[in-house]
Amino acid sequence: MPPPMKNVTPGRSGTDWTLTYGLIAVVVIGVIALYSSSAVVPPGYRGVSITLGSVSPDMRPEGFSLKKPFIEDIRFMEIRQQTQSGKATCFSSDMQTVDIAFNIMYRVPENKVVTLFKDYSGDPYYSLIEPRVQETLKQVTAERRAEDLVRNREAVKTEVLRKLKINIGELLFVEDLVVANIDLSDELEKAIEMKVVREQEALAKKFELEKAQKEGEITLVTAKAESEAMQLRGNAIKASPEVVQLEIIKKWDGRSPQVVSLGAGAAPGATILLPATK
Structure with missing residues (x-):
């Protein structure tokens, strides 16, 4: 008597599974490559392209931009006006301690984005502006008495802003400086x-x-x-x-006045004017 038949479920061979996994891997790699081959620069920013550690001299504008997958990266730098606050401890010409709180408004020129990224590490404010603000404030306050600093705050601001623009040059646009507070002892x-x-x-x-x-x-x-x-x-x-006579005539009311002489003992020509009779 022949042996009973076993139920054998048909399945995939090892070759089929290899093809499936390979196809999935290709799709995943393709999606990753597609994602890494593009970038979107946000509004108010500009992009700096870095390929294998080399910075491209061409700036990327805002919006959609293509890049080399896996080997190229795009860093963003803001070109809108920004405001930073800070404090500086200075000494006046009469050796008084002066603490100055300030707000500074600045922006990055579009044509200096790549230069700033390559030549200055980190945020341009901390690497370029803040050290120069501190230095300029100390120079200006050292030329004035503490009392004059308080009374002529606007003059201090104008002088610091003028020198600051000269020191920074065209690397950054310093729009304005506000002296928020001058604190004395x-x-x-x-x-x-x-x-x-x-x-x-x-x-x-x-x-x-x-x-x-x-x-x-x-x-x-x-x-x-x-x-x-x-x-x-x-x-x-x-x-x-x-x-005199003319004035008397003008004011005469038509009644005759009575004049009485005071006699020989009186002063020459002395008379008394009596009330006029009706």
């Missing part, structure tokens, strides 16, 4: 406040003195004018007595 701040109060009081007293002088001058001019006017009227009357 408590004792010096109190001394400056007291000095300001005394100066204000002195100005108030000076104003009152000038006001009194002006009022005195006005009074003197008015009195002199009245005196000269009276003198002119007196001279006019002496020169033309008929003027």
Whole structure:
């Protein structure tokens, strides 16, 4: 009697599995190669291409860009205006400690992206701007007294910004510098406040003195004018007595006044004007 038949499930051979795995590997490698062969530079940024450690002199604009898969990398650098804050401890010309807090606005020129990436490590602010801001602030404050720094903050800002632009040149555009705060010691701040109060009081007293002088001058001019006017009227009357008579006639109300002589003992020509009769 022949042996019973066994159920044999048909399956794939080793060659079939090898082809399947190989196909999957090719697809995965293709996807990775496709992904690594392109890059998208964000808005406000520019790309720097690096191939096997060599930096390309050509900048990549924003948007979609092709690259060599696996061997080329694209780094991004922002060209929009940026703001950084910082502090500097300086000394004034009268050897006072001055702490200055500042905000600086800057941006990277588009044509300097590759140069900055190649020649300056890291963020351009920390490698280029901040050291020069610190140095320039110390130079400017060393030329002024602490009190003048507080009173002329805008002049300090203008001078620092001017020198900073010269020191940095065209590598970066320094748009503006804001001196947020100038901090002195408590004792010096109190001394400056007291000095300001005394100066204000002195100005108030000076104003009152000038006001009194002006009022005195006005009074003197008015009195002199009245005196000269009276003198002119007196001279006019002496020169033309008929003027008095003319004024009397103009003001006469039609009634006859009564004039009585005071007699021989009185001064010559002395008379009394009695009320007029109706």
